[in-house]
Amino acid sequence: MNIEFNNKEPIYHQIINLIKKDIITGRYKGGDKMLSVREMAEKYKVNPNTISRVYQLLEMENITYTQRGMGTFITQDEDKILQLKNQMADSVIHNFINEMRSLGFENTEIINSIKKNIVQQAESIQNKGVSDQ
Amino acid sequence: MKYLVEANNLEKKFGNQVVLDKLNIEAAGGKIIGLLGPNGSGKTVFFNMLTGFIQPDDGQIIICGDKLKPQTKEKIAYMPDENHLYSWMKVKDVIAFYSEFFSDFDIKLATDRIISMGIDIDKKVKSLSKGSIEKLRVSLVFSRNASVYIIDEPLLNIDLLGRDKIIQMTLDTINEQSTMIITTQLIGEIERIFDEVYFIDKGKIILKGECDHLRSNRGMSIENIYREVFSNEKFDEI
Known part of the structure; x- marks a missing residue:
């Protein structure tokens, strides 16, 4: 590899x-x-x-x-593995927040932008599912 | 015995020119060490000293616990930066020559490696391309079972996949009973396998350290630390 x-x-x-x-x-x-x-x-x-x-x-x-x-x-x-999962998620989110702040986003803007993108992604997956049928 | 190579306060002048200035380098078993510096910084002089071709004016070299003497030379596998093979020989004759010359040479391993590099062992050395000669030289030196490997520029002129093979060969060769000192200008290609690096400038060690330690301290690759150290310019890594 x-x-x-x-x-x-x-x-x-x-x-x-x-x-x-x-x-x-x-x-x-x-x-x-x-x-x-x-x-x-x-x-x-x-x-x-x-x-x-x-x-x-x-x-x-x-x-x-x-x-x-x-x-x-x-x-x-199992708890250890769960803890690990949360730790890694925290670190991804931490980096993301830092990057967004460096772009000048405020806290509420960051949250809104996440919401918007999650909805958009979900829709695009759904639409793709429809067009495939 | 912690170190297989110890160079203590090596000094050398050619006329008025200082070529090694109180040089200290230690290489422990199992370690791959990068000796990095611009052309003319003293790397090859140091290598020639380790292999007994040049005597230091002051300081001493200890190899596997012993002062440098003809018997200790047998423990060192050295690949100089220039082609040292007889060009009129066929590759298979070179292999036989090595086998006769070095008691620690694994003829089967060498033959397999050379063939896997795509080199025809019935060809003469002089008919090989520059890159193939380099591949041949590296395969030969790494097929010795030495305590100390001194490798001057293993990646130059070698194609991308050949470089991958050489890096793999390096990792296959190193064990706890051996150590390697490697110089290269292609730092980015090989830095992930170095344990430690020494930066040499005008015969003096100006920075040394464990690679991962240097990376986390400076947030930079070894290649960019090199750029910063030798260009004296701040370097912003994205």
Whole structure:
């Protein structure tokens, strides 16, 4: 797999976010065994040291756990996964709000613009559904 | 033994010109280190010192815990920046030559890699394109099982997919018992596999650090940190 990394952000950070995303979306399930450091390094085409660091940090956050001699596994704690989902959503929204503010939008304008866009998107999906029939 | 390469306070003058100025570099096992600097900053002089071609005026080099001596040279796999292969040889003869010359050379691995790079081993070196010669040289050096890899410009003249293969080969080669020091001008292509970088200017290390640390401190890629450091201009990254 070829992932395009953004070189200005720490690579380990970007990989942690990719793995978290895979957990939230259910691509990795609670209790699943993670790839070995070598395999993961191969997958993302990065230095194995970067992956070691990723694994250490994921474990520190209790997102994964290691069983001696068995490997690293995804947490089976559903609350943890939910918490992760909320954390990632918060961070997306946080960035979005900052961007909108930098464009000069006020709080109510930001909320209105979200509402408008959600409705528009829903309509366009519905219309597409109709025209397909 | 923490470091496989330790360069302590290396100094070198050519006439009045200082080419290395109290240079310190350490490379630990398992690490891929980028030595980055403009042309003429002293990178190749340093490499020639590590491999014993040039003696320092002062300072010392420790390789795998030992002072530099002929036996330590065997632990170093060096790819110089210029073609060092005999052009009249066929590729398969070059492979045999390497196998005879270096006891740590894996002839099967090298042959497989060279073929997978699309090089015909029955051709003579001189009939290969510039890029193919580079691919051949990189494949040869990474097929040694050395403790220290010193690679001067592994990506130059190499096509895009070839560069991907070389980066993969680099990752396949590194292990906890080996270390690599790589120079390149194509920083953006390879920076994601560097653990640490040293920026060298006029024979002096002007900045060093762990890559991800530098990125998060400065919010910039290593390539743009290089631009900022060497052009002395502020660089805004979008």
